[in-house]
Amino acid sequence: MAQRRWQEKAIQLTLVAMATTSLLVVVLIFLFLGKEAIPFLKDPGIARLLDRQWMPVSFQQEHFGLLPLLTGSLVVTLTATLITVPFSVLGAIYIAEIARPLEREFLKPFIELLASIPSVVLGFFGLVVLAPLVKALFGLPSGLNGLTGGLLLALMAIPTVISISEDAITSVPRHLKQASLALGASELQTILRVTVPAALPGIIAAVMLGMGRIVGETMVVMMVTGNAALVTLNPFQSVRTMTATIAAEMGEVSFGSIHYSALFCVGVVLMLVTFVLNLGAQRVLKRYGMMT
Amino acid sequence: MICLRPRTIIMLVAITALAALPGCSRPDKTDATSKAKQTLTIKGSDTMVHLMSTWAESFGATSPTQVSVTGGGSGTGIAALLNGTTDICAASRQIEDKETALAKQKNITPNEITVALDGIAVVVHPDNPITELSLEQIGAIYTGAIGNWKEVGGPDQPILLLSRESSSGTYVFFQEKVLNKKDYSQQARLMPGTSAVVQAVTADRGAIGYVGLGYAKEAGNKVKTIAVRSAAGQPAVMPSPATVKDASYPVARALYLYTNGAPQGKVKEFVDFCLGSAGQKIVADTGYVQVH
Secondary structure (H helix, E strand, C coil), X not given: CHHHHHHHHHHHHHHHHXXXXXXXXXXXXXXXXXXXXXXXXXXXXXXXXXXXXXXXCCCCCXXXXXXXXXHHHHHHHHHHHHHHHHHHHHHHHHHHHHCCHHHHHHHHHHHHHHHCCCHHHHHHHHHHHHHHHHHHHHCXXXXXXXXXXXXXXHHHHHHHHHHHHHHHHHCCCHHHHHHHHHCCCCHHHHHHHHHHHXXXXXXXXXXXXXXXXXXXXXHHHHHHCECCCCCCCCCCCCECCHHHHHHHHHXXXXXXXXXXXXXXXXXXXXXXXXXXXXHHHXXXXXXXXXXX | CHHHHHHHHHHHHHHHHHHXXXXXXXXXXHXXXXXXXXXXXXXXXXXXXXXXXXXXXXXXXXXXXXXXXXXXXXXXXXXXXXXXXCCEEEECCCCCXXXXXXXXXXXXXXXXXXXXXXXXXEEECCCCCXXXXXXXXXXXXXXXXXXXHHXXXXXXXXXXEEEECCCCHHHHHHXXXXXXXXXXXXXXXXXXXXXXHHHHHHHCCCEEEEEEHHHHHHHHHHCEECXXXXXXXXXXXXXXXXXXXXXXXXCEEEEEEEEEXXXXXXXXXXXXXXXXXXHHHHHHHCCCEXXX
16 A cells, blocks of 8 residues: 555656656756846847847948847737638638548648648748739739748748637537527528537637747748848838847857857747747636636 | 546556567667667758768668768867767868867867869849959858949849858858858848848849859759859859869869768778769769869
């Protein structure tokens, strides 16, 4: 008996350790990012981050303004979200409510397959196929812009958002739908007025998680957005995102320089943004989770 | 519980045995490999990776020394040399004063060897009627002072600026040599690699880009290389091995290997191979220009 209790305890301890590891990792990453970013706030000062230009390599004067990078990430994320939402929500409704089992068996693996395409491959596809298409379609001087990036990121986010939204729609209690149908509502009315509103928190959370993925994606945007650090909200302009900036510049930056710590400042901002998005998604899920 | 115990013991024994296995065999293995093969590491310029690995391959065919080549950029390579984590550093720029000072602190004497020359070709879309530009004009285009092809005698079409990422040695070299140390226009699209620059030039009629001579040759008819005038009254010179070697083509640079002190032993063998006739033939084959 004593031995059994000892075993129980060991198992419990192991589980606690496993569960807290990820928390610990998050805290450590935040501390590490902060530690590397703080020298910048001390020496050139935080005012340099409020510049309107990001020009880290210059013979004249380096600029480390975060604004163009923030607007860059914003443009790409918003474009991608605007494209993702209708596709995934309508797709999820179809798969969860309307599709026959056979169709579902066929559609789901293919949607999940989309999630498994490596981002470099998608990026190359974007550069060679999508960018010239976007350019021709909108009559732009170049297809390397925020819209092309947004389109590709939407492709990456759609599988995630569809899967989670579909779960949310499927888990709407049967009695709600049955009551609606019994009251004489048609199938379509039931879906639009009962099922989807009931699943809405789940769908919102799915979209926010998708946005988290979009904000953090690097390779695709680096290849197709043109990476010009412009302060713009126009998706037809070239943009430079925070992730692409870090990925492109971290390899070559000299260790401990101002540029180095500026990149960590970008990292802190990026992490805060994804953190807030994830936190928001969880809160939405939790609040409505209690209500139903 | 008790009946499970023998099994647990067997499992534990098995796991311990498995864990011990590689531990036992490791010493014999390293002994064997270190006797049979010596290794040489080269780290540095992404521009030179192709050249370095071709060298490494044919050097490895005749010598027992195994050469491993990694990119990461000239800055990364020099840092690795200073930290003693690489035998040879490949660099597409000369070592900076800051780095020399750091080397002195670390008791390392960087030794510079010029192994090849590289011309940077300015390329435009094949349909662009422009065939030559002066250094000054290219500089004005890249700083954003000239924004339309008609200002340099071309069609009325906005210029799409394509550049390498700011972490690239070529970016800095081009900025210093052609832009006269001025900043790049903020509209310039920063592409993550040479192939991306070529791809983007092919896609846009108004595009201008710069790539290594070897890449321009490889791209063939997909892009058009233009002749460059070093000053307004001077003749326009097409980049070629001959014009790079006699320094009449203005946008050219040397490629270096850095070693710690004068090369000795296997490092010397490799450097001698690179500078020898077989090594220099590889230089020409990979699109660079021979030093001798």
